[in-house]
Amino acid sequence: MVRNIASYITIALTICILIHISFQSNETIDLTKYSTKGLDLSYTVSDDANESDKLLASNSTSDYEFSPYLGKSFVGFKEALAFKESGGNYFSVNTYGYLGKYQFGAETLKMIGIKNPAQFLKNPRLQEKAFLANTARNKWILRRDIKNFVGKRINGIIVTESGILAAAHLGGPGSVKKYLRSYGLDNFADGYGTTVHHYMKRFSGYDTSFIKPNKLAKAI
Known part of the structure; x- marks a missing residue:
């Protein structure tokens, strides 16, 4: 009988101790006793989120900055x-x-409706419009040459539409016609020695289908 009473008392004490420990474990920890002062903390945050925000905020091709990730797109x-x-x-x-981002001459600017080079230089949005207008105009002038020569090999390179349009930006559509129709013998070079052939090769293979041929294209 005495043993049974002792066993009951032992069990009761054990339960009380477990309940007490359980309540203690739920007590709120006082974080004011802890500090990060003096510790060398390092955080690594990807820049991808910021870059994505920039692209999402952009609503026109003129807002894009050059990036190796633009690939062979028109923006690229x-x-x-x-x-x-x-x-x-x-x-x-x-x-x-x-002048400007795309290095336009005053005479070319006149052809696409821009008569004030000084104002043009101060206006990035107008410069983007000028590039689109001039490229559309060149594409119209060179439409037959694009049809006849794209896919052919001249001076070791495959002729592409983007190469033709880039070369036209460098030396004018007339220089590109001479180059193509002479099969590379008449190779215009600008004042710094850059040739039509060089631009045809360097800027080959881009998607320029975005640009529609337009004889009367104007920037303004």
Whole structure:
């Protein structure tokens, strides 16, 4: 009988101790006793989120910056060309007086409706419109040559539409016609020695279907 009573008392004490421990484990921890002061903390956050925000915020091709991830898209084409022309600088003027991100001459600007080069240089959005207009105009002028020569090999390179349009930006559509129709013998070079052939090769294979041929294309 005494043993049974002792066993009951032992069980009761054990239950009380477990309940007490359980309540203690639920107590709120006082975090004020802890501090990160003096610790060398390092956080690594991807830049991808910021880049995505930039692209989502952009509502026109003129808002894109040059990136190696643009690939062979039309935006990739114009940004690669701009990088070669001026390093992508809207306010660049070279030693021959060519202006802006795409290095336009005053006479070319007149043909697409821009009569004030100084204002043009200060206006990035107008420069983007000028590039689109001039490329559309060149594509109309060279439409037959695009049809006849794209896919053919001249001077070791396959002729592509984007190569033709880039070369036309460099030396004008007339120089490109001479190059193609002479099968590479008449190879125009600009003041710095850059040739039609070089641009045909460097800017080949981009998707320029975005540009529609337009004889009367204007920037404004």
